[in-house]
Amino acid sequence: MASSSVPSSQPARPPRPNLVFRHLRGSRSPAEFAAAVRRAAREIGERVSCDARYVHRVEAGEIRCPNYAYERVFLHMFPGRTLTDLGFAPRSSVRGRRTRAAGDQPAAPPENPANATSETSGASEPYETHNRYDPYDPHDHEESDVLRRAFMTGGGATVAAATLSPYGLAPEASAAQRPVRRAGTSDACALEEAVRRIRVLDDRHGADGLYRRAAAPLRAAYALLDAGATRQRTADRLYSGAGELAISVGWLAHDSGRFDDARSHYAEALATARVTGDAALEAHAFCNTAFLARDAGRPREAVRAAQAAQRAARPLGSPRLMSLLALREAGGWAGLADRAGCEQALIRAQAYFDRGPGEADPEWMTFYGEAELEGLEAQCWSTLGDWTRAARHARRAAELQDPHFTRNITLYTAELADDLARDGRPEEAAQAGMRALDLLGEVQSSRVRSMLSGTSRVLLPHRRTSGVSEFLDRHASLPRMV
Template structure:
């Protein structure tokens, strides 16, 4: 059922849900469908930053007609169809849309900069019939700042709104805060644009971490976090904006904590997670509380505190149960399973794994948190592999790790490296040194793109296990190449 091709006489009418697009998504979650959009874009040489929120905006009708980059991608994904066949309004009916209105997480409109390249596709006057280009819009493939340079991304993410003076004052040219107290004094009241900029910073950090790992991001991400809490101290006149600011600051604290966690700074990570948990408790935000406990459980497992991991995961499940997200409950059960494995409690681990699988099989839900776009079958397999590895069941761990690496969306480069490193270690400890060396080589191939101390530590452990097997096929080449890899500092 395609949308009508008759131009609207009322451009300000409420958004009409795009039921056709929702039907095309099928059983896939918004995050899984967004990943398919990004894959299709790469196939035709486009670059789009599609995520679950963009899919939601399309399905709710907020985006009535996509820009030309997304049009090319969608028509590639669904050959033989037109935009109206996909449920979009024709360009002729979308006449010069102005500011985007209201829902949570929305950025304030920013005028596009004047083009300077006369040969560029963006030169000349803007097309009044396409989705307007926002120079900071993470969903526009022509975003001139989407160059994955961490300092630029994080700085600009906090300067999208005209009222975000705290960010401009607190971020130096390399993304470091020079005088956070001066930044705080420069703000009178925080507004919706500041909340939007804060939410965007969280998305940018997650996107960069998925692609490149944590080591190059952590130091730069600390400055936006200080700016975020300065925004909270500045206060706001509207409760809705205050709620968004608190939720955004908490999610940013978790994101920065994860960067610390993945780069081996466990004490820093623990502090950031505790900060997020305190923010959740202050505002009564059950979703943020569950997320903070989830990451705390993961950290406790990695830091060798398995009993704390179990308790934190159980606390997360209590907070998350009313939220109505089976996939979130599945992930939290896996966190608990990891704790039981660390305690060498095989029965407890197997029970938690069974709950995780049962919750996962219920499928995606509208209540799934935005931050869970990474959690699919590949992550399920990868976390189960880690449990069996901790219990010393190397063959079983290797089967799950191999499946995780095979299932992972190519967009998540860091996770592919992580699962393959897990596979290499399981194979090495399971007495299959030649296969372990082959997997280790694949990880080394990815280290130019991925900077993660956690992955490097895993690979170093694999190399030590393989040392007595240097004469096995491929092992010597792996060890020699691994020895030349610069160590993370």
């Protein structure tokens, strides 16, 4: 049974796929189309956290009519069309209200959703008109009816999705300790939504400010597993969601320099994958384990974990996933100073990447595109001491990165600064370092700060070179991390 105590006013019926929307996506992968949606939103001053999962839900017919923010973006992307032209149902059929007259503007979201009338709070409302859970972007609308109802009714989904505070994550663990009843579909949806929110916040702002707040959602997710589920399909989704959440929390620890915590979270995700026989989750857990091992100075473990990830991922049929895993292996070989092994893995990574995106690509891989490929290759050459080649790839990575991934742009720019400094090009290094410092106003990442600290030490003997003194002084003035 559904976890929400609010009955739906819509009759139960299977969703009808939106074939029109699928046709409009064309040859682009769901992740690539989601990036195009985000770019279009920025063009008109909207902010939507569209990702591959959202695109899949639209095409599967799970989202019969988008919220007003998405409506404005879609009509901007496909001028001259109406929502029904895009394959959506009329708003009146999902809201129980009259259809807007042609030419009317989408209604503005209510100023206070908590005090909204039944117009925006009815159980049949399949879209949120205002997102209260992200202080960085109060207009970052999300499409999740079950999640909205779960927060309103205080059911188990509230616990699973982490009793979201205005920051987007639970600030305390008390909610995770409350008893829960058997989980239903909306609990699984809420858990998946919590994973998405963590990833979006990390993409924009880095991990340091998020990690402590993410512990309670993770405990709550495993509390739901202990409580049991109403259906096997729901249980499978909960296990997968809990494992993905463990990986996301592990990444926050990883990027914050808490390697032991990260290792524990990744191991938890791997155990969850093994219990349920979830090959996709297993590949993801091994992927992150390999990355962590490389960063923690255990390159042989990085190679083994990356190879295990590839064994798990091979039946999944995603060349892009295999490409990323080959890059993880290459990073391990570079740490072992095995140039030949590294080059072979890089060749495989490029060959897999060139096959293009596909329907089997995991949702969590939305970050992986040409920019990330270039950035990870830059790190390999840097580890091998080929600074010139590393700088070339790092520069290309920074130039190619989608603006949505602010943290990655900062990382690639910091990598470029360090490679240039070590390649004996202090003036260029200082310029790149200043750009990275500018971006640190938006991003909190111990990894980036550590890289810039290393760059500053390399540049100290070049203080008299143009621009270097300014970079060193500005870096020295950075506030200490708490």
